[in-house]
Amino acid sequence: MRAVQLHKHGSADELFIGEVAIPERKSGQVLVQVRATALNRADLLQRQGKYPPPEGESNILGLEMAGEVIESDSESRWQPGAKVMALLAGGGQAEYAAVPESLLMAIPDNLSFTEAAAIPEVFLTAYQTMFFEGKSKPGHSVLIHAGGSGVGTAAIQLAKAEGMQAYVTCSKPKHKTCLELGATLAIDYKVEAFDEIILEKTDYKGVNIILDFIGAPNIKPNVRSLGNGGRLVMIALMGGFNAIDINLIPIMHKHLTIVGTTLRSRSLEYKGRLVAAFAEKFLHQFSTGSIKPVIDSVFKLEDIALAHRHMEANKNTGKIVIEIKE
Amino acid sequence: MRAVQLHKHGSADELFIGEVAIPERKSGQVLVQVRATALNRADLLQRQGKYPPPEGESNILGLEMAGEVIESDSESRWQPGAKVMALLAGGGQAEYAAVPESLLMAIPDNLSFTEAAAIPEVFLTAYQTMFFEGKSKPGHSVLIHAGGSGVGTAAIQLAKAEGMQAYVTCSKPKHKTCLELGATLAIDYKVEAFDEIILEKTDYKGVNIILDFIGAPNIKPNVRSLGNGGRLVMIALMGGFNAIDINLIPIMHKHLTIVGTTLRSRSLEYKGRLVAAFAEKFLHQFSTGSIKPVIDSVFKLEDIALAHRHMEANKNTGKIVIEIKE
Structure with a gap:
């Protein structure tokens, strides 16, 4: 063959x-x-x-x-x-x-x-990370990085089907697709500080779940964007794997969970x-x-x-x- | 009064x-x-x-x-x-x-x-961190830092009662009490590298759960000590809260979960x-x-x-x- x-x-x-x-x-x-x-x-x-x-x-x-x-x-x-x-x-x-x-x-x-x-x-990865590992429930809010990616576009739709709010980050040309698929808000991570916008849009409560593909550079703003009891699910480390200068106090005080996961293995x-x-x-x-x-x-x-x-x-x-x- | x-x-x-x-x-x-x-x-x-x-x-x-x-x-x-x-x-x-x-x-x-x-x-904290947040089950192994502390001595006993292996770190004078309470092994963290010993004693499989009170200085050896699907539960940050130089790759590849938790709030x-x-x-x-x-x-x-x-x-x-x- x-x-x-x-x-x-x-x-x-x-x-x-x-x-x-x-x-x-x-x-x-x-x-x-x-x-x-x-x-x-x-x-x-x-x-x-x-x-x-x-x-x-x-x-x-x-x-x-x-x-x-x-x-x-x-x-x-x-x-x-x-x-x-x-x-x-x-x-x-x-x-x-x-x-x-x-x-x-x-x-x-x-x-x-x-x-x-x-x-x-992409749909099984989105399902795994948002529900199996992320423990999402109807009414939850999720921040999906790389919203225009395969997993991102799948996650937006599953979140919407489950009655969740889906905030996404992606480059400007991908905003339209994300919003059409059901994203609540698309953030241009190249020119905007996503944590500021997430906090503002959630009345400073933060989101319940984050699906992250970026890794090290995103950890600090991800922790900031999570609300009490929130979960950060790390799916890929496209931006780097060496996390420096991570303040553990908000992880404790907000009772956060950080999960590293892959599907293939x-x-x-x-x-x-x-x-x-x-x-x-x-x-x-x-x-x-x-x-x-x-x-x-x-x-x-x-x-x-x-x-x-x-x-x-x-x-x-x-x-x-x-x-x-x- | x-x-x-x-x-x-x-x-x-x-x-x-x-x-x-x-x-x-x-x-x-x-x-x-x-x-x-x-x-x-x-x-x-x-x-x-x-x-x-x-x-x-x-x-x-x-x-x-x-x-x-x-x-x-x-x-x-x-x-x-x-x-x-x-x-x-x-x-x-x-x-x-x-x-x-x-x-x-x-x-x-x-x-x-x-x-x-x-x-x-101490018993409710040990129960919360090891079972509610740590998802421990009979047959699991747990590494308990500060084994001679109040929470540590409680956790050792609950682990033993649940049919788990309890490895502990503590200073030498506290080893006897920990072992009498049912710890499998007491490690003197002042003179020994606990991650080396944990890996050796678990046939390089690592432990299922870690209860940590130390924070930043322990994260790297904790990640190393955890086996596939392991959970690190952070209860206190007595050794410092600013984590530097954390490699996220093993967190992904071993599918680890890091949980920050407090009880009072x-x-x-x-x-x-x-x-x-x-x-x-x-x-x-x-x-x-x-x-x-x-x-x-x-x-x-x-x-x-x-x-x-x-x-x-x-x-x-x-x-x-x-x-x-x-």
């Missing part, structure tokens, strides 16, 4: 489409013919050699996919012909993928493979619980269109290097999808 | 026993004749003007007491003559205290007022839930002697300044109790 391969770790120039063996399906797994996949920042890091796949997982890039079931255990609830989408620990950017049953979700009615491929990674049991909870709670809302995948652009598998460069330049609002044709 | 008073904020020399009005009992509260109270580090801070009582609370020192019910609502489950102990937001170091019903606990059989007064603050509803949960789970074990208050020394109310100086010199292992005679 064709799959995204690397000459060596490095720039997008190292990417090529190579011929490799179709993955062997083990018992409890489902073999899926991949029709579309999507790009994630983790793929860029893995390409650079900075984010190796977990032990035992495919070293082919690609953390999600949508496609058609080809083969499964006879008693599996996923039978050949079923249209499915899934979170993967790797191996999505290929013509076939072998996936544990518990990670598959049915593609919601009315969605194409291309649309479905834009769902798993979680156990299959954890991911299975996450997929089941998300599917039960939100999947039907994709069929009605009240929640939708946000697609920035669609590339052909052969143009994988262009897709990487597009994300690297931080040009996307929402997902970059890769279509795979036979 | 007689109560501990302050000439002004400052050293223990400012303490004196003065005459003040008996507190007025509101509906939902119980008036208790205090027979014994105990000293906490928060009292030292409050004396110095660094820890004002929450709004609306007594400005008399004293965060816990044991005594006899004098007056209550007619339908109250606490009727005159009942022997009770309680967590207070202030006002314990006096002959009478008015206490919300939900914060009272029956004194376990066979315990004196003096013994009972050593229970509420929690809502009455939270404290009521805490008292009820603790009483149901552990109170009967005081009657059988499998859990016991650890009393360092007993002072008369008139000697309150001596008690403060004893704690200030870090001389106590376990609680400093203050007896109040009519």
